[in-house]
Amino acid sequence: MVPIQETHKKFQKELSSGTVSLALLSILAQSKEPLYGYQIGKLVGAGDDDASGVMVKQGAIYPVLRSLESQGLLSSEREMSDSGPPRKYYKATETGQEALKTWTGIWEETKSFVDKVLGGDYQ
Amino acid sequence: MRTADELIRIYLQDLKAALRGADKATVQDALADAEEHLRTALESADTEKEAEAAAVQAIIAEYGEAEEIAEAYKNWEVNLPPALAATPAARRVAASADSVNPSAKTYPGFFGVYADPRAWGGLVFMLISLITGTLYFSWAVTGLSTSLGVMVLIIGIPIAILFLLSFRGIAFLEGRLVEALLGERMPRRASFTDSSLPWRERLKILLTGKATWLSWIYMILMLPLGVIYFSLTVTLIALALSFIATPAGALVMINLGIPFEILQSGDLIWYLSDAQAMGLSVGICALGVVILTSYMHFARWIGKVHGKFAKALLVSD
Numbered sequence: 090m091v092p093i094q095e096t097h098k099k100f101q102k103e104l105s106s107g108t109v110s111l112a113l114l115s116i117l118a119q120s121k122e123p124l125y126g127y128q129i130g131k132l133v134g135a136g137d138d139d140a141s142g143v144m145v146k147q148g149a150i151y152p153v154l155r156s157l158e159s160q161g162l163l164s165s166e167r168e169m170s171d172s173g174p175p176r177k178y179y180k181a182t183e184t185g186q187e188a189l190k191t192w193t194g195i196w197e198e199t200k201s202f203v204d205k206v207l208g209g210d211y212q
Numbered sequence: 213m214r215t216a217d218e219l220i221r222i223y224l225q226d227l228k229a230a231l232r233g234a235d236k237a238t239v240q241d242a243l244a245d246a247e248e249h250l251r252t253a254l255e256s257a258d259t260e261k262e263a264e265a266a267a268v269q270a271i272i273a274e275y276g277e278a279e280e281i282a283e284a285y286k287n288w289e290v291n292l293p294p295a296l297a298a299t300p301a302a303r304r305v306a307a308s309a310d311s312v313n314p315s316a317k318t319y320p321g322f323f324g325v326y327a328d329p330r331a332w333g334g335l336v337f338m339l340i341s342l343i344t345g346t347l348y349f350s351w352a353v354t355g356l357s358t359s360l361g362v363m364v365l366i367i368g369i370p371i372a373i374l375f376l377l378s379f380r381g382i383a384f385l386e387g388r389l390v391e392a393l394l395g396e397r398m399p400r401r402a403s404f405t406d407s408s409l410p411w412r413e414r415l416k417i418l419l420t421g422k423a424t425w426l427s428w429i430y431m432i433l434m435l436p437l438g439v440i441y442f443s444l445t446v447t448l449i450a451l452a453l454s455f456i457a458t459p460a461g462a463l464v465m466i467n468l469g470i471p472f473e474i475l476q477s478g479d480l481i482w483y484l485s486d487a488q489a490m491g492l493s494v495g496i497c498a499l500g501v502v503i504l505t506s507y508m509h510f511a512r513w514i515g516k517v518h519g520k521f522a523k524a525l526l527v528s529d
Binding site: 148175 | 253274281288400
């Protein structure tokens with residue numbers, strides 16, 4: 090039998106793979122200026138010291154950002170920084186803004202469906 | 213007690229080890245992402261020199277364990293087709309459950325090659341490689357000889373560093389071109405040298421680094437390759453197109469009433485009736501189509517081979 094901890098982990102992973110995309114797209118669509126990975130990571134993980142709220146490790150957002158970029162929802166620009174490697178600044182594209190509206194709709198539907206079921210209010 | 217720099221380096225090594233088996237380009241991207249993040253975080257934390265090591269440990273904990281992050285990259289990589297594959301056709305294929313790897317898509321039949329973006333990409337790459345090859349070669353030769361010439365002077369060292377850095381920069385740009393046209397997955401981030409090291413160390417890394425010299429060799433080899441690619445492409449395409457145009461030529465001759473005969477000092481040595489001429493020209497036209505289509509296959513194959521070659525030289529381990 091699979092240890093129960095593993096099951097929890099798997100559930101969290103499956104659940105987060107879509108929501109992280111939504112969260113990152115939303116952060117970048119709302120931001121007035123382009124953001125780079127570290128800034129986004131801080132926004133995602135802000136105020137979460139206990140594991141419960143952290144949906145994603147900061148390091149795991151970079152592949153998601155890349156994926157969103159390859160789908161045309163984000164665009165990026167590299168800028169040199171005074172110290173350290175050049176930074177990659179991301180911002181949402183027009184397509185990304187449009188997608189966010191649709192995704193938000195899907196999220197609302199999903200949320201109300203799950204809330205309904207969890208509340209025993211599904212009959 | 214380890215310093216902050218050492219901790220970051222150890223983490224990057226762990227991440228590289230955890231990414232074993234992943235695409236080389238993914239590894240380079242992942243390492244660049246991690247290093248950018250960790251250094252930026254350390255800088256923003258603005259801690260005292262003595263507390264830096266502890267700060268880095270906390271930053272790494274927030275970033276995620278090497279295994280976990282490596283897994284995230286591997287998972288997303290599957291859903292992240294190379295630039296060329298991001299065509300509607302490739303997306304449809306990627307969407308179908310039985311195809312995990314969009315590059316495995318095939319275009320069936322001899323003539324299916326015309327629908328394959330990789331064949332067109334290979335063709336364009338071969339055409340522009342004369343220009344890029346000439347530029348790379350000139351830059352590589354100028355850069356190296358200038359650097360060696362002025363290196364004896366202290367003022368020459370910054371010039372040498374700039375040239376050596378430019379080789380890596382060009383390697384990155386060529387990588388983007390190769391991915392866009394040939395569909396070979398190449399780094400989406402340029403590799404960089406650790407800026408916390410003193411310039412003497414950085415110069416040493418640049419000078420002794422395999423990546424610098426492999427990029428240089430690639431730039432040199434691109435001139436002969438470019439000449440070959442370009443000449444082959446132009447010659448064979450021109451030949452094929454002229455063959456394909458033969459029936460049109462025959463029709464013009466028939467309409468103008470020019471007979472298909474060759475005279476030598478007044479004697480007829482070769483003669484074709486109009487019907488024979490049309491038949492022959494249609495045969496030549498068919499041959500032209502075969503040559504053109506074969507060349508498209510060849511371009512796709514060259515694209516694939518050149519992609520592997522570029523990856524071997526331009527992407528460092």
